[in-house]
Each structure stands twice: as C-alpha cells, then as structure tokens.
Amino acid sequence: MKIRKNDNVLVIKGKDKGRQGPVQSVFPGRGKVLVEGINIVKQHRKAQGMSGAEIVEKELPVAVANVMLVCTHCQKPAKVSNRIMGDGSKGRICKNCEEVIE
Numbered sequence: 493m494k495i496r497k498n499d500n501v502l503v504i505k506g507k508d509k510g511r512q513g514p515v516q517s518v519f520p521g522r523g524k525v526l527v528e529g530i531n532i533v534k535q536h537r538k539a540q541g542m543s544g545a546e547i548v549e550k551e552l553p554v555a556v557a558n559v560m561l562v563c564t565h566c567q568k569p570a571k572v573s574n575r576i577m578g579d580g581s582k583g584r585i586c587k588n589c590e591e592v593i594e
C-alpha cells in the first residue's frame with residue numbers, strides 16, 4: 493500500500509470524484525482506506541427510549557484504486573515510486589516533482 497494514515501488523497505472514481513481528504517485509517521488486507529468526508533452514508537438509527545429516530549452519517553472505506561495520493565510538495569495527485577532512503581527506511585518519491593512525500 494502506497495497510501496498511509498494522514499496522507500491527503502484525491503478521489504478519482506465514484507460519487508466523490510474530485511474531492512480530497514485526509515486518510516484516517518488504512519486497511520491493507522482489504523485494499524481500502526477510510527478518508528475523512530469521503531463516501532459518507534446515512535444510516536437510520538431506530539428510536540430508543542426517549543430519543544427519536546435519528547440519521548447518523550458515517551464514512552465507509554473506499555478502494556485504494558479509487559484514490560490517488562496528493563503530493564505534499566507540488567499539491568498534485570502523484571504517481572509514487574518507492575525508494576530506499578539513506579537510513580534504510582522506505583521513502584515515497586513523487587514522479588511529478590521528484591520530492592519525497594512525507
């Protein structure tokens with residue numbers, strides 16, 4: 493997975509196409525990410541006791557294939573290549589501006 497928590501991503505497919513948001517969680521096993529404000533569904537909650545029925549909005553995870561990482565340097569949706577950094581850690585390089593994406 494090239495997308496990590498707290499990355500900013502752009503939705504490229506689906507009903508939220510063109511919108512951006514920060515990644516709240518990643519689900520590598522399912523190939524999905526949860527993005528703040530993206531893929532919101534309304535769920536009806538049944539009335540309980542004194543409180544009436546209410547509609548709760550929550551985000552559902554979206555397929556990683558439907559989002560693109562937005563580069564922290566050039567602010568464009570970036571194709572990313574992995575590179576091993578000097579300290580042995582894995583870095584992500586934006587193919588637009590060749591900068592390391594934090």
Ligand SMILES: [Zn+2]
Nearest residue numbers: 563566586589
């Ligand atoms: Zn860039």
